Amino acid sequence: MKRVLLWVPLGAFALLFAVVASGLFRPSDHLVHSQMVGKALPQFTLPKMVPDAPGLASTTFTDGKPRLLNVFASWCIPCMAESPNLMALKQHGVEIDAVAVRDTPRNVEDFLKRFGNPYARIGDDRQSAVQLALGSSGVPETYVIDGHGRIVEQHIGDVRAEDVPALLAALKKAGG
Amino acid sequence: MIAEGGLAALWFAAALALLQLVLAAVALSRRQTAIGVEDMLAAVRPIAIVQGVLVVLAMLLLIAVFVESDMSVRLVAEDSSAAKPLIYKVAGAWGNHEGSMLLWVTILGLAGAAVALFERTLERKTLVATLGAQAAIALGFYAFLLFSSNPFARLDPPPPDGQGLNPLLQDPGLAFHPPTLYLGYVGISVAFSFAVGAMITRDVGPAFARAMRPWVLAAWIFLTIGITAGSYWAYYELGWGGWWFWDPVENASLMPWLAATALLHSVTVLATRDGLRAWTIMLAVVAFSMSMIGTFLVRSGILTSVHAFAIDPKRGAFILALLVIYIGGALALFALRVGTIRQGNTFEPISREGALVVNNLLLSVILGIVLIGTLYPIVAAAFGTQLSVGHPFFDSTAGPIALALVALMGIGPLLRWRRDDLRAGLKRIAIPAAVGVVALVALLVLAPGIHILPLLGLALAAGVAVASVAPLWGRDLKRTPLFTYGMVIAHLGIAVSLAGMASESAFNKETLVATRIGEPQHVGPYTVTLLGVRPVVGVNWSAVEGVLKASRGGASTTLLPQSRFFSTPPQMTNESAIKTVLDGQLYTVLGNQDDAGRWQLRLWWKPFVTLIWAGGALIAIGGALSLLGRLRRERRARRGEA
Structure with a gap:
């Protein structure tokens, strides 16, 4: 019996090895996924950022129509890169609302003038409060919200041209 | 040419390490009287010394290419720039993956040479087995350097200027932090080699413990300095105002320290009382495993951390393979051999040894908690969940146990070896306990509303500060041995550091x-x-x-x-x-x-935040005094024999 006990440390080490080896050979994923996916949007009301687009409140998302919620900033370079694809989504009849984080009205206006305005509403989130409540760790991020104010999907990083059909499909699924 | 010279020195050193291992293995597996065995046993020592000299030469040549900013060496181009101050050019030599691994093996080679030169008490066969184990460890790292992380690789054509060292690392702290931690890791590897050597020759007893103890003490001193300095560096350089973040890399340095602390105390029981034989061997293996796991966690990039080093998963796999060979081998040897080692002396539960056993158990539990907390994100990721484990977990699990450990630290040195009387023991701790209670009441009255852990921590720090100097009461201070002063100062340092931590979290x-x-x-x-x-x-x-x-x-x-x-x-x-x-x-x-x-x-x-690091310094000073005292007594004892 005692002889068997002497092998316990080696067994414990084998277990440790299995854990570490599994971690080492799994493709590493450094994206920070939101814990809010599958849950209801947090309650918020944001003032308008620019004169020609209204502000944004969480109640907007409970009108039965699925839509996209885009977190962006004028100082963010991938946000510029994704703007043509957001315009394409708008052309497909998708309603996109936005949270502009850590930004100023003038800079956002310039940004929209240069890259086009795909947004129906833009909320001014100067302290990143709503961004953090969404579980977003950076810009840009795009959330698919169903018609009942529930977060269905989170897209991290800029929306590429090849992401457009997937987002359209996700919206369709959320609506049906 | 300098770079090629360094590479050649490295290859020669690796060849000698291989020879050292083979000779030791062959000599030990044959009978003493067989032909050539005597010569082989005699050859191992000088080989270990020359190997040490060669690898030091390789390290010096790497520093030379950094100092002269030879941009045709890939490592210099990636991590240095001509405009950098000289001290950071020198420190830059180990401020990167390849260079830091070369530093590791350099210190390892130096330690092997030192064992070969200075170790006189151990039986020769056990010493040869120890040097063989040391060569086996070194070989793994030589292979790692030569096959996957060559620090002397050239670039063709060379770039006009280098990319520069990560600015966070351009700090005096960097010049000292990694070398001190490595000195600690390597010291532990020597203790591990002693343990392997003792297991091979079944020579586990006070002589082995006395040969191993200075290495454990030295390793522990350097780990203490490394952790204290690293903590202060993070405190002022990262600008977050915190002094410990439970970051995986910090834990990687804390775990070997915890194991070394336990080993330090159990090796004392083995040296003084010939008890805890198997346990001491086990702890030497665990301490080395923790330093290897620490190296692995830092170097493989498996965990996300503020210490964001550029990483290649192949290197992680290499270190992991080394880990499996060394630790798996040592644990298998342990399982096979420890059962055949005679049991040492026994003792009563209420005694100095008893307190030291509880100390070891509590340290092991804390070590287990830190290990689980550090590795849990990897386990969770295997099941598809992303999470990180931070201070709420560590504070609430390891915190109370650490407090119990500190309380025990106040009591233990006041107990007698082998057997003590409960009532007499209680009498001896009455005054420190009273001080602790008075401090607790005073805090409750004067500063109500402090969280429970800092509150207990402050009261305990007061009581234990008194208890830690209590072993000196009623003694002839001139005749008290240096290592007793060392223990008193190190224990006082723990109390001082605890006071700083508790005060910072209570009144920040x-x-x-x-x-x-x-x-x-x-x-x-x-x-x-x-x-x-x-x-x-x-x-x-x-x-x-x-x-x-x-x-x-x-x-x-x-x-x-x-x-x-x-x-x-x-x-x-x-x-x-x-x-x-x-x-x-x-x-x-x-x-x-x-x-x-x-x-x-x-x-x-x-x-009072500075008390944290002042305490750390006291702990290291206490360790140094203790080491000095032990070495002096050993020398005197040898002279007495001769």
Whole structure:
């Protein structure tokens, strides 16, 4: 019996090895996924950022129509890169609302003038409060919200041209 | 040519390590009287010494290519730049993966040479087995360097200038932090080699423990210095105002320290009382495993950490393979051999040994908690969940056990060896216990509302500070051995450090403000006013510097926190400005400017925070005195025999 006990440390080490080896050979994923996916949007009301687009409140998302919620900033370079694809989504009849984080009205206006305005509403989130409540760790991020104010999907990083059909499909699924 | 010379030295050293291992293995597996065995046994020592000399030469040549900024060497081009101050060119030699691995094996080679030169008490066969084990460890690292991390690789064509060292690392702290930690890791590897040697020759007893103890002590001193210095570096350099983050890399240095602390105490029982034989061997293996796991966690990039080193998963696999060979081999040897080692002396539960066994158990539990907390994110990731384990887990699990351990530390040295009387023991701890209770009551009355852990920590620190000097009461101070002073000072250091930690978490004041120039802000006993902001230029950085006037009572001082911009590579760092006074530190960090022209300012008042590192220094000094005392006594004993 005692002889068997002497092998316990080696067994414990084998277990440790299995854990570490599994971690080492799994493709590493450094994206920070939101814990809010599958849950209801947090309650918020944001003032308008620019004169020609209204502000944004969480109640907007409970009108039965699925839509996209885009977190962006004028100082963010991938946000510029994704703007043509957001315009394409708008052309497909998708309603996109936005949270502009850590930004100023003038800079956002310039940004929209240069890259086009795909947004129906833009909320001014100067302290990143709503961004953090969404579980977003950076810009840009795009959330698919169903018609009942529930977060269905989170897209991290800029929306590429090849992401457009997937987002359209996700919206369709959320609506049906 | 310098680089090629370094590479050649490295190859020769590796060849000698192989020879050292083979000779030791062959000599030990044959009968003493067989032909050639005597010569083989005699050859192992000088080989270990020459191997040490060669690998030191390789390290010096690497430093030479860094100092002369030879950009045709890939490592220099990636991590250095010609504009860097000289000290960071030298430190840059080990501020990267390849160089730090070469430093590891250099210190290992030096340690092997030192064992070969200075070890006189151990039986020769056990010593040869020890040097064989040491060569086996070194071989793994030589292979790692030569096959997957060659520090001397050339670039063709060479770039005009290098990419520069990560600015966070351009700090005096870097020059000392990794080498001290490595000295600690390597010291532990020597202890491990002694344990393997003793298991091979079944020679586990007081002589083995006395040969191993100075190495464990030295390793422990360096780990203590490394952790203390690393903690202070993170405190002032990262600008978060915290002194310990339970970051995986910090834990990687804490785990070997915990194991070494346990080993230090159990090896004393083995040396003095010939008890805890198997347990001491086990701890030597565990301590080495922890230092290897530490190296693996840091170098493989398996865990996300503030210590973001550039990583290649192949290297992680290499270190993991080494880990499996060394630790798996040692544990298999343990399972096969320990059963055949005679049991040592026994003792009563209430005795110095008893207290040391509980000390070992509590340290092992804390070690287990830190290990689980550090590796849990990897386990969770295997099941598809992403999470990180932070201070709420470690504080609430390891915290109470650490407090119990500190309380025990006050009692243990006051007990007698082998057997003690419960009532007499209680009498001896009456005064420290009374001091602790008085401190507790005073805190409850004077500063109500402190969280339970810091509250207990402060009261305990007061009681244990008294208890730790109690072993000196009633003794002839001149005749008290140096290592007793060492123990007293190290234990006092723990109490001092605990007082600092508890005080910081109980009374810390923090404020984040956006302030206009001239607007006074308040934090703790200080009023801080931003007088202005000005540009400053350094050797390879430029910065905006805030001029802060901090006043308290009538006196005022100027603090100059900076927000630095480094050009090669481009990166921002915050240089905090700290005012240290007797009862704490004022810690200031300058942030960005907002649209309205206000400056972000972070201010902390941290009462008695410096005690944390002062305690760490005391612990290391105590360890050094103890080491000195032990070495002196060994020498005297040998002279007496001769």
